[in-house]
Amino acid sequence: MVLQRIFRAVIMGPPGSGKGTVSSRITKTFSLKHISSGDILRANVNAKTELGLLMKCSIDQGQLVPDDVMSRLILSDLRAMDQSSWLLDGFPRTASQAEALDDNYRVDTVINLNVPFQTIKQRLTSRWTHFPSGRVYNIEFNPPKVAGLDDVTGEPLVQREDDTPETVTQRLKAYENQTEPVLEYYRSKGVLEIFSGTETNKIWPHVEAFLHRKLFSIKQKVA
Numbered sequence: 667m668v669l670q671r672i673f674r675a676v677i678m679g680p681p682g683s684g685k686g687t688v689s690s691r692i693t694k695t696f697s698l699k700h701i702s703s704g705d706i707l708r709a710n711v712n713a714k715t716e717l718g719l720l721m722k723c724s725i726d727q728g729q730l731v732p733d734d735v736m737s738r739l740i741l742s743d744l745r746a747m748d749q750s751s752w753l754l755d756g757f758p759r760t761a762s763q764a765e766a767l768d769d770n771y772r773v774d775t776v777i778n779l780n781v782p783f784q785t786i787k788q789r790l791t792s793r794w795t796h797f798p799s800g801r802v803y804n805i806e807f808n809p810p811k812v813a814g815l816d817d818v819t820g821e822p823l824v825q826r827e828d829d830t831p832e833t834v835t836q837r838l839k840a841y842e843n844q845t846e847p848v849l850e851y852y853r854s855k856g857v858l859e860i861f862s863g864t865e866t867n868k869i870w871p872h873v874e875a876f877l878h879r880k881l882f883s884i885k886q887k888v889a
C-alpha cells in the first residue's frame with residue numbers, strides 16, 4: 667500500500683515477542699522504513715565502534731543501554747529520514763526515551779505484541795540471526811532453507827550472545843521494570859493497540875487488518 671502522508675509507528679513487546687518478525691511482514695506489505703534499535707546497536711558492536719565497545723557489556727548482561735546514548739542514536743537516524751514513514755522497533759524502551767521521541771515526532775500508533783513470558787523463553791534459545799540485515803529465523807517456526815545460512819544472501823547465521831537463558835531472564839526483568847510503564851504512557855495518549863497471543867501467524871492477520879484500517883482512515887482525512 668502506498669502512503670499519502672508520513673506515518674509513524676512504534677512496535678513494542680517483550681524480547682522475543684516477535685517484533686522483528688512482524689516488522690519484516692509490515693515493511694513488506696506497507697511502505698514503511700524499519701528502524702531496529704537492537705540491530706543498530708549490534709552493528710556498532712560488530713564494527714567495534716567506540717559506542718559499540720562501550721555498550722557491549724550492558725547488552726551482554728541483558729541490561730538497557732543508557733537513555734541519553736540511545737535517544738541520541740535513534741533521533742539522529744530519524745532526522746536522516748524526515749520525509750519517510752517509519753516503524754520503530756525496540757525504541758522507546760523507557761519513559762524517558764518515549765518523552766525524547768515525543769519532543770521530536772508525533773507517533774500515530776503503537777503496536778504492542780502481548781506474548782506470555784513462558785512462550786518467549788523457548789523461542790529465544792532457538793533464534794538464529796543474520797546480523798547484517800537483522801533477519802531472524804527459528805529452528806521450529808521459520809527455519810532457513812539451508813541450515814545455518816541466510817535465505818537471501820547465503821551468509822552464515824549466528825546466535826546472539828544475549829539469547830542465553832540467564833540473559834533472557836535479565837532482559838525480561840528489564841522489560842517489566844522499565845518498558846512496561848511506557849505502554850501506560852501510550853495508552854494515556856490514546857495510540858496503544860494491543861495484540862495478544864502465542865503465535866505470530868495468528869497475531870499477524872490482526873496487525874495487518876488494523877494497519878490497513880488505520881492507513882485508510884488517514885488517507886480519508888488527507889483527501
Ligand SMILES: Nc1nc2c(ncn2[C@@H]2O[C@H](COP(=O)(O)OP(=O)(O)O)[C@@H](O)[C@H]2O)c(=O)[nH]1
Nearest residue numbers: 682683684685686687789793803804807865866
Ligand atoms: N515457535 C515460534 N517462534 C516464533 C514465532 N514468532 C516468532 N518466532 C521466533 O521467535 C524468535 C523471536 O522473534 P523476533 O521476531 O526476533 O522477536 P523480537 O525479539 O521481539 O524482535 C525468532 O527466532 C523468531 O523466528 C511463533 O509464532 N512461534
Ligand SMILES: Nc1ncnc2c1ncn2[C@@H]1O[C@H](COP(=O)(O)OP(=O)(O)O)[C@@H](O)[C@H]1O
Nearest residue numbers: 681682703704724725729730731736756757759
Ligand atoms: N531502546 C533501547 N534502550 C536501551 N537499550 C536498548 C534499546 N534497544 C536495544 N537495547 C539493548 O539491546 C539489547 C537487544 O535489544 P533487541 O535487539 O531490541 O532485542 P529484544 O527485543 O530481543 O530484547 C537489549 O537487551 C538492550 O541491551
